[in-house]
Amino acid sequence: xxxxxxxxxxxxxxxxxxxxxxxxxxxxxxxxxxxxxxxxxxxxxxxxxxxxxxxxxxxxxxxxxxxxxxxxxxxxxxxxxxxxxxxxxxxxxxxxxxxxxxxxxxxxxxxxxxxxxxxxxxxxxxxxxxxxxxxxxxxxxxxxxxxxxxxxx
Amino acid sequence: xxxxxxxxxxxxxxxxxxxxxxxxxxxxxxxxxxxxxxxxxxxxxxxxxxxxxxxxxxxxxxxxxxxxxxxxxxxxxxxxxxxxxxxxxxxxxxxxxxxxxxxxxxxxxxxxxxxxxxxxxxxxxxxxxxxxxxxxxxxxxxxxxxxxxxxxxxxxxxxxxxxxxxxxxxxxxxxxxxxxxxxxxxxxxxxxxxxxxxxxxxxxxxxxxxxxxxxxxxxxxxxxxxxxxxxxxxxxxxxxxxxxxxxxxxxxxxxxxxxxxxxxxxxxxxxxxxxxxxxxxxxxxxxxxxxxxxxxxxxxxxxxxxxxxxxxxxxxxxxxxxxxxxxxxxxxxxxxxxxxxxxxxxxxxxxxxxxxxxxxxxxxxxxxxxxxxxxxxxxxxxxxxxxxxxxxxxxxxxxxxxxxxxxxxxxxxxxxxxxxxxxxxxxxxxxxxxxxxxxxxxxxxxxxxxxxxxxxxxxxxxxxxxxxxxxxxxxxxxxxxxxxxxxxxxxxxxxx
Numbered sequence: 001x002x003x004x005x006x007x008x009x010x011x012x013x014x015x016x017x018x019x020x021x022x023x024x025x026x027x028x029x030x031x032x033x034x035x036x037x038x039x040x041x042x043x044x045x046x047x048x049x050x051x052x053x054x055x056x057x058x059x060x061x062x063x064x065x066x067x068x069x070x071x072x073x074x075x076x077x078x079x080x081x082x083x084x085x086x087x088x089x090x091x092x093x094x095x096x097x098x099x100x101x102x103x104x105x106x107x108x109x110x111x112x113x114x115x116x117x118x119x120x121x122x123x124x125x126x127x128x129x130x131x132x133x134x135x136x137x138x139x140x141x142x143x144x145x146x147x148x149x150x151x152x153x
Numbered sequence: 154x155x156x157x158x159x160x161x162x163x164x165x166x167x168x169x170x171x172x173x174x175x176x177x178x179x180x181x182x183x184x185x186x187x188x189x190x191x192x193x194x195x196x197x198x199x200x201x202x203x204x205x206x207x208x209x210x211x212x213x214x215x216x217x218x219x220x221x222x223x224x225x226x227x228x229x230x231x232x233x234x235x236x237x238x239x240x241x242x243x244x245x246x247x248x249x250x251x252x253x254x255x256x257x258x259x260x261x262x263x264x265x266x267x268x269x270x271x272x273x274x275x276x277x278x279x280x281x282x283x284x285x286x287x288x289x290x291x292x293x294x295x296x297x298x299x300x301x302x303x304x305x306x307x308x309x310x311x312x313x314x315x316x317x318x319x320x321x322x323x324x325x326x327x328x329x330x331x332x333x334x335x336x337x338x339x340x341x342x343x344x345x346x347x348x349x350x351x352x353x354x355x356x357x358x359x360x361x362x363x364x365x366x367x368x369x370x371x372x373x374x375x376x377x378x379x380x381x382x383x384x385x386x387x388x389x390x391x392x393x394x395x396x397x398x399x400x401x402x403x404x405x406x407x408x409x410x411x412x413x414x415x416x417x418x419x420x421x422x423x424x425x426x427x428x429x430x431x432x433x434x435x436x437x438x439x440x441x442x443x444x445x446x447x448x449x450x451x452x453x454x455x456x457x458x459x460x461x462x463x464x465x466x467x468x469x470x471x472x473x474x475x476x477x478x479x480x481x482x483x484x485x486x487x488x489x490x491x492x493x494x495x496x497x498x499x500x501x502x503x504x505x506x507x508x509x510x511x512x513x514x515x516x517x518x519x520x521x522x523x524x525x526x527x528x529x530x531x532x533x534x535x536x537x538x539x540x541x542x543x544x545x546x547x548x549x550x551x552x553x554x555x556x557x558x559x560x561x562x563x564x565x566x567x568x569x570x571x572x573x574x575x576x577x578x579x580x581x582x583x584x585x586x587x588x589x590x591x592x593x594x595x596x597x598x599x600x601x602x603x604x605x606x607x608x609x610x611x612x613x614x615x616x617x618x619x620x621x622x623x624x625x626x627x628x629x630x631x632x633x634x635x636x637x638x639x640x641x642x643x644x645x646x647x648x649x
Binding site: 005006009013020023029037038039040041042043044047048050051054055057058061074075076078079082083086087089090093094098102105106109110113114115120124128129132136140141142143144145 | 329337344613
């Protein structure tokens with residue numbers, strides 16, 4: 001099973017490599033060459049050829065190795081929820097600013113990963129982002145994302 | 154080398170103002186270096202405004218101490234949470250984190266401290282004894298020689314690819330490709346941006362490293378929560394130094410790694426990450442305990458840490474002796490010198506010898522203070538690691554976001570980090586070494602630039618890269634061949 005997956009990954013990488021290699025022949029790169037024999041796509045083409053050859057190697061390796069069943073069961077629903085939350089965090093960061101988004105992220109993320117003690121959850125969920133924000137913004141003078149809705153945070 | 158000048162420098166550098174400046178610099182460097190994504194440049198630039206009101210020597214000393222502290226600080230998070238605080242410490246993860254997983258995080262930190270001090274001190278000695286001579290040698294390093302050196306660095310991909318060399322090479326090639334996204338280094342052109350303006354500056358290295366190492370680690374742990382007794386977070390117990398007998402066994406490795414680090418540091422533009430990986434690859438080839446490397450062997454930590462800390466001294470050679478900044482950190486240093494009325498360049502050693510030697514002394518003092526600041530930081534880190542896993546994973550994720558954002562102030566970098574995290578997670582699932590990808594990312598820009606500059610210099614004659622016209626390059630290419638084939642030859646003879 002694992003090696004079948006390796007073959008699939010190899011095929012996927014092969015397709016991506018071929019797509020990128022095809023892109024190196026795009027006309028925009030031909031026009032950009034200014035009296036230099038090895039233009040902007042010389043090096044990426046070399047790299048992509050190696051990419052394709054190694055993807056083929058990975059496919060062959062996957063086909064030749066005997067199939068092994070995966071032993072570890074992964075908690076994928078939890079990972080998907082966490083990833084979606086991270087995506088949502090990045091999206092709202094620009095609007096709500098670091099402080100509000102990170103409190104929201106901290107509370108929900110800890111809940112998703114399995115922290116169920118309400119008092120410590122709320123205390124850390126609010127205090128940690130608040131202290132972090134204060135240290136970075138006011139002590140280290142490193143600007144974090146500011147809210148377009150609320151001024152000052 | 155003038156002993157009287159060195160005496161004057163020693164007296165100047167042990168003034169209380171200077172010692173306090175060094176202590177503040179080291180502590181600040183260790184703290185900022187340990188935070189994923191922030192790094193040496195940020196640590197120094199944040200401290201720069203505070204140096205304006207200071208005297209010449211304390212100002213330069215504080216910045217140098219910050220530099221040394223930040224390189225060391227990166228190893229703390231690399232060992233404890235598999236997240237290199239700075240790209241320089243990426244190689245430390247390879248053995249530091251497995252050692253921490255075995256319950257020896259404190260010992261791993263002890264090894265990192267010992268190796269850092271040895272590396273840092275040795276490079277300072279080299280700096281004091283032979284800065285002008287080494288600087289003269291460094292200028293003989295043209296693009297062809299740099300290309301040969303980077304190829305030598307890439308050989309460490311083979312040594313970290315356990316199980317499948319194809320997967321390791323593929324990861325490195327993906328890293329090399331990702332490093333080529335953005336502006337062309339020779340002609341005015343943008344590559345693989347697909348109309349996305351934010352990609353025109355290239356993929357942010359910090360975002361990629363943080364994503365591939367740290368975020369993918371968070372993803373992996375989340376996947377294991379509630380399975381087989383939970384994710385098994387590392388528990389730290391502060392810092393424990395290895396026994397003297399153990400140090401003695403690895404002293405030559407530390408010295409050799411420090412020499413590699415100093416040598417690479419002298420070359421402008423190569424950097425500590427390159428030095429750490431080259432040194433690691435060399436240890437993997439030559440160490441008596443090479444079979445254990447990658448599974449928590451102290452040799453891996455010693456090789457990486459001695460080399461990356463030795464770069465701090467080495468990098469000052471071209472900066473102070475020739476006025477050539479090798480990287481962003483030394484550029485900030487030179488800017489500070491200029492602000493303080495000192496003109497960097499070939500006359501610096503003649504016109505301001507006491508300041509230069511005092512800077513070397515400050516670096517020695519910084520390295521001597523590393524065990525103290527390291528011990529305090531490790532204690533603090535250990536307390537943090539006692540936090541329950543869900544809260545800790547969330548906090549690490551939040552720090553990844555902050556560290557990445559503060560580099561350029563771009564939300565786009567957060568997306569890069571997120572997708573790099575997914576990529577790293579997939580690589581872990583398929584047992585593809587993520588470190589190989591990082592090696593490709595770190596060495597990629599230098600590899601391309603030196604190759605294309607080399608082709609221009611040699612009139613597009615690639616064969617002349619391997620000719621006697623470039624004896625240093627030829628030596629490095631031969632060394633690469635030896636590093637690649639010696640293990641094969643040895644195993645053949647053993648088999649026979």
